Amino acid sequence: MVLALVACSTFAYAQKGKTVKLFDGKTTKGWHSWHDTKVNGWHVMDGVLMTHGGSGDLISDNEFEDFELTFDFKAAPKGNSGVIYKVLETPEATSSYMSGPEYQIIDDKNYPQPIKDVQKTAANYDMQVPNDLTAVKPAGEWNTGKILVKDNHVEHWLNGKKVVEYEYGSTDWQVMVAKSKFASWEFAKAHAKGKIALQDHGDMVSFKNIKIKELQ
Numbered sequence: 001m002v003l004a005l006v007a008c009s010t011f012a013y014a015q016k017g018k019t020v021k022l023f024d025g026k027t028t029k030g031w032h033s034w035h036d037t038k039v040n041g042w043h044v045m046d047g048v049l050m051t052h053g054g055s056g057d058l059i060s061d062n063e064f065e066d067f068e069l070t071f072d073f074k075a076a077p078k079g080n081s082g083v084i085y086k087v088l089e090t091p092e093a094t095s096s097y098m099s100g101p102e103y104q105i106i107d108d109k110n111y112p113q114p115i116k117d118v119q120k121t122a123a124n125y126d127m128q129v130p131n132d133l134t135a136v137k138p139a140g141e142w143n144t145g146k147i148l149v150k151d152n153h154v155e156h157w158l159n160g161k162k163v164v165e166y167e168y169g170s171t172d173w174q175v176m177v178a179k180s181k182f183a184s185w186e187f188a189k190a191h192a193k194g195k196i197a198l199q200d201h202g203d204m205v206s207f208k209n210i211k212i213k214e215l216q
Contacts, residue, residue: 016214016216017213017214017215017216018213019068019211019212019213020211020212020213021210021211022060022069022196022210022211022212023049023207023208023209023210025044025047025208026044026047027044028042028043028044028049028058030060030061030062031058031059031060031061032058032059032061033055033056033057033058033059034056034057034058034059034089034095034096034197035089035091036056039058040055040056041054041055041056041200042055042058042198042200047208048206048207048208049198049206049207049208049210050204050205050206050207051200051204051205052204053200053201053202053203053204054200054202055200056200057084057095057096057197057198057199057200058197058198058200059087059089059096059195059196059197060195060196060197061195062195063193063194063195064085064149064193064194064195064196064212064214065149065192065193065214066149066150066151066214066215066216067147067148067149067212067213067214067215068146068147068148068149068212068213068215069083069085069146069147069148069196069210069211069212070144070145070146070209070210070211070212071083071144071145071146071207071208071209071210071211072142072143072144072145072207072208072209072210073105073142073143073144073145073205073206073207074139074140074141074142074143074205074206074207075105075106075107075121075139075140075203075205076107076139076140076203076204076205077107077110077139077140078107078110078111078112078139078203079105079106079107079111079139079201079203079204079205080105080106080107080111080201080202080203081105081106081198081199081200081201081203081205082097082102082103082104082105082106082125082199082201083102083103083105083145083147083196083197083198083199084096084097084100084101084102084103084196084197084199085100085101085103085147085149085194085195085196085197086099086100086101086149086168086191086193086194087099087100087194087195087196087197088100088186088191088194088195089195090186093186096195096197096199097125097187097197097199098182098185098186098187099185099186099187099191099194100187100194100197101124101125101127101154101168101187102124102125102126102199103122103123103124103125103145103147103156104119104120104121104122104123104124104125105121105145105199105205106119106120106121107138107139108120108121108133108136108139109138109139110139117129117130117133120133120136121136121143121158122135122136122145122156122157122158122163122164123156123164124154124156124164124166126180126181126182127166127176127177127180127182128164128166128176130156130158130163130164131162131163131164132158132161132163135158135159135161135163136158136159137159142208143158143159144158144159144160144209145157145158146158149168149215150215152167152168152169152170152190153165153166153167153168154166154167154168168190169190173190174188196212
């Protein structure tokens with residue numbers, strides 16, 4: 001029965017309170033490309049979900065509100081990506097990051113353009129700097145990320161260390177938004193739930209062991 005639920009795009013709701021696979025390690029079931037009904041460009045090889053760039057963001061079929069999401073990720077040298085949550089896939093939205101916070105993934109050391117600390121791996125992108133810039137492993141090596149969302153309290157974890165913490169929708173959050181590039185976007189309107197996006201920033205990026213637990 002558990003295997004059948006994992007294979008279904010609605011398994012996360014059926015298993016509320018339990019950790020389930022959001023990526024089954026074999027297929028792209030439960031996902032679709034941005035503003036599409038099928039998956040374009042992303043593929044699975046040896047238990048790894050990846051894109052070589054130019055495929056567009058990969059979006060979960062389901063929305064999530066309170067959850068714990070864990071995932072292993074590997075950015076290519078000089079690469080850039082991210083995991084975006086609370087995504088609203090509305091017809092007028094041109095990209096996933098316009099509506100949801102982003103757990104940044106990037107080659108901190110060798111990205112070809114200058115980046116600020118607020119743009120480094122596990123940052124609350126363009127909002128908060130990770131409190132430990134040494135927690136990330138070099139590009140080309142596997143890292144483990146975790147995003148926790150519970151009653152608007154959000155945490156980003158990287159390789160076992162909590163590196164970001166904030167209260168979504170709070171006054172402090174609104175101040176950060178107003179100072180960011182998101183001030184006039186859908187991002188600035190706090191909302192309870194949304195989809196999860198794996199960002200294709202035009203570079204090769206790999207994910208595996210993507211699991212989620214919906215919190216009660």
